[in-house]
Amino acid sequence: MTDIAAVMPGERRPVPAIRLGPETLTLGILVIFVATISLAPLGRLALTAIAPDGTLDLASTWSVLARPRVFTAALNSLYVALASTLLAVVLGSIAAVLTVHGNIRFKAVWVFGFVLPLMIPPQVTALAWVQAFSPTSPVLGLFGLALTPGVRHPLFSAGGIIFLLGIYNAPLVFLTVRAALRRLPANLAEAARASGAGNLQLVFTVLLPLARAGIFAGAAIAFVSAIGNFGIQAMLGIPARFPTLITLIYQQLNSYGPSGLSDMAALSLLLSLITVIALGLSNWLGGRGDVRVEEGGRPAEIDLGRWRLPVEAGAWLYLSATLLLPLSALFATSLVKGFGQQLGWDTLTLTNYANALFHHASIRDAFATSLLLTVTAVLLLSVISLVLAYFISWKKSPLVRLIQMAAELSYVLPGIVLGVAMILYFLRPLPLLGFSIYGTIWIILAAYLSNFLALALRPLLGGFSQIDRSLEDAARVAGAGFVQRMRDIILPMLAPAVIAGGIIVFMSALNEIQVSILLVSSSARTIGPMIVFLEEGGSSTLAAAVGCLMILIVLALMGIASLFANRLPKGALPWRD
Template sequence: MLRLSRITFGTPQILFGIAVGILVLFVAVPVLLIFFNALWVDGALNLVDMIKVLSEPETYKALLNSLILAFGVTITGTMVGTFFAWLVTRTDLPYKGAMKLLFLVPFMLPSFIGALAWKMLLSPRSGYINVFWMETLGFSEPLLNIYSYTGIILVETMYLFPFVFIQVCGALERMDPTLEESARISGAGLLTITRKITIPLVAPSILSGALLICLYSMAHFGTVAMLGIEAGIYNIPTLIYERIHQSAGSFAAIRTGTVLSTVLVVTAALIIWFQNKVLSRGRYQIIAGKSFRPAEIRLRGLRVPLLLLCLAYIAFTIVLPTATIFLVGGLNTYGLPITPENMTFANYHHILFEWDLTRDAIWNSIGLGLASALITMFAGVIISYVIVKMKVRGKGFLEFLGMLPFSVPGSVIALGVILAWSGKYGINIYNTIWIILVAYIARYMAFSLKANSAALEQVHDSLVEAARASGATMWQALRDVVVPLVRPGMVAAFFLIFLPALRELTVSVLLYGPTTRTIGVAIYTLNEDGETVYAAAMAGVALIIIVTAEVVVKKFFTATSSK
């Protein structure tokens, strides 16, 4: 008779089994079902239906729109991010430390809320800026129609450029300055040095940030849904949503969605392949260590104008849309002039205390964020330990599975979860809060693996070996030695997951039910239903919750690191 007491939770075999089980259940099965459902019908290969969906004019147009928008946002976001990164790291710009922090603010704010604000400002007929432009200044045409490719690209650029900004800042701060100084001594001008030396030096970081912008833009739902659908501009994620939403989630529509999802996955794979191909040439690998920082470039007469440019950009992209959200949320009726006599707090009171829909959405988002962060944090520790510390076959495949959702669009993850957990395989959690939780766990697993793996790399194997030599079981060694040492990584993983989950829209908009709306879904559906004032009020409340969470996180990390 098998004695269960001989099998302990801490054995390597069980840890490996748990890691495999988590990743297969939450990641591999949903993603594989996407491809299986797209290619197979009733147990037989069916390429006819797939070709039919892919050959439809709507599919072609949505893919073309996705590529146009992604290309435009990538170009503009890379240019803006690289310019401001150079400005705050390599020049004597005044207050550049504060400027660097302010340029990171858009990274913390949901882009679909920004899109809602710009819709209120630049809607062709009722946008406040366009109304002022035409009625007060006397122009016959609006300044900018936000319901256009240009409008969508500009709004997405405002919120995605930090991907390049962060990476280029880091590369410029680490860069060996001797080549630039040699060129300067040889008489080369600033533009020549920047074009021939500085940009090639940081090209890998620029390309890496540009890749992230391109992938996020390809998979972006919120901005295109807010600004594009009204003008007939659909990308692949919004087309998937429309097909499923119009058919009330029928399996025929879901299958169409899986075919469209394969287009996103293949496109993302091609983007990653292209980046690796470019970087593998190795001609840009000339960043080296240094013992001193690069000399600052003196802007001289341009210091004040460039500072004003930075402040104007921050005011235009952060302050103006944020103020618009709160002011419109306080209007008696949308479209009225923003004057004291037209303002009221009744909308905010209604959102927070009277309307069950929005109140439940807030608690759903907070609950989902906390639950997904806790579950994924602990699961990530187990999987990361197997990947980093255990000598077992197949751990490279585990790492691949864990990172897979990071490169797969959120709409693909949502469809995979629908296929896996809607009753076809014995478990039906569709239209419940649990299916959103499962999707969040899959979506954010990569964040936990990255944070916990980095922490585990710093724990020397001798510490666990010493504990085992002293008589501790594997589980005791993990509990008493490893977990306390990797606690900072666990905490980082928790907040890396909690904050994005709090403002998530792309996944939850395909999974929500009548009582399971999240904050993002509530804002989107209110706007879709024409409740612009309530949508703005809800967005204002969401911004307060998100910023408060960001501040608490920062203080928590500061307190933790000082211990």
């Protein structure tokens, strides 16, 4: 028999209650990381907005916000965000009800097509739509529907912005409403049918009321996404002379440079407040009433009967109008030499692609910079979010909750607000190092890490909720320390979720425009804003080629991600039915 007493650490070497083990150290690094990239910049932004000279000065904040221009822009922002949210909620909810409950055919393909616009950069979408309605539209021209030259473009208007934002955000509502509908067991619908409810009555009295939390959550996301969508607001709003808060902030920086920062901070604070109030309101509206159900089982199926064919026709018509029409226009434009040319065998050219890929140094550099930043952000965020998700899921504490809240805040606030915060925080030289990262790619990386942390976290939190904590406990009793458990147990089990998070971050970072639009400089330019610059500079055909290349990259990524789909937590890839 072994003498355990001899090998047990006993009274001789007391074990302190809190030890600076790897676990504490990791948590410490996480706290410093999130404080540096999220809390401090946002705090700095708020401080600059209300105390520009170091002392609380609400009068000067008010004087910025009370300008008629600002007031108009704020009203415009609210108007387009609310109206487009309404459109997105209607479209997204109809799509969700039809695909979850309706007996329509080829659902998976349709869902893929419906969610696809979400994966395309908004500025590319805007560009594609502009081309679709352009006087020499290759597609509408076929039907003789193209606009005659000289007529004002119909999308360069408040209505156009609302229309595009609504279509763009409908998939966001669709995803949350679909998740809410899928929770509902079929027997609730069967009970309603037994009580005599018809199809429409079933949808409006049972299914949608029970999915209310999902509808409001979707509406909140759509609102936040719409009010912060720089790509569409800038591409349509600036030519239309329809100012919104974010285009105002953008033009402020362009006109005054960093000297206008305190005004920009005040505008950003206003935009943040609107965002936070909208989220709080929707949370409150969606959270009222008891919608708890016993989850599980298949969702109820609604037999559309003789309406099946018309509904299917309508669904596919919607997809062709919102996806094929703009994308084919974009593609056609990318294949002609000059904007406005008809696409034909004699005008067909690949010059734009050759220029974009090889000849145009700034585009090539932008692609390279974006790729470098995106890959770096993905790698860093994969590690950080895995560890952070571990703490959030299994080691809850007030400190961890604070980190999670900071990450969520950086995600929901409009990207342009984060951009202003980053400039304010990183404009001055770094302590000890003595130089400023403003104007370099590193400030963009910091903004990406801040903005996308919550996005990388999401699939991992889902992954952690699917594995039982006893699996970690078992490794602990086997003698494995924190680092060993992470490496041997947690990482292998969550690898698919890490990959899913990485792909989502990769696509978002490659597509984004709103975060980096304020941070780019002549020496550090990303691909997202490049399209706006090209379009502003009149190179529409080159912009279209870049847009098509970006869509190709996105499609390739989606394909790669789908290969892992079976091993991923359900819902990790939004485009999978």
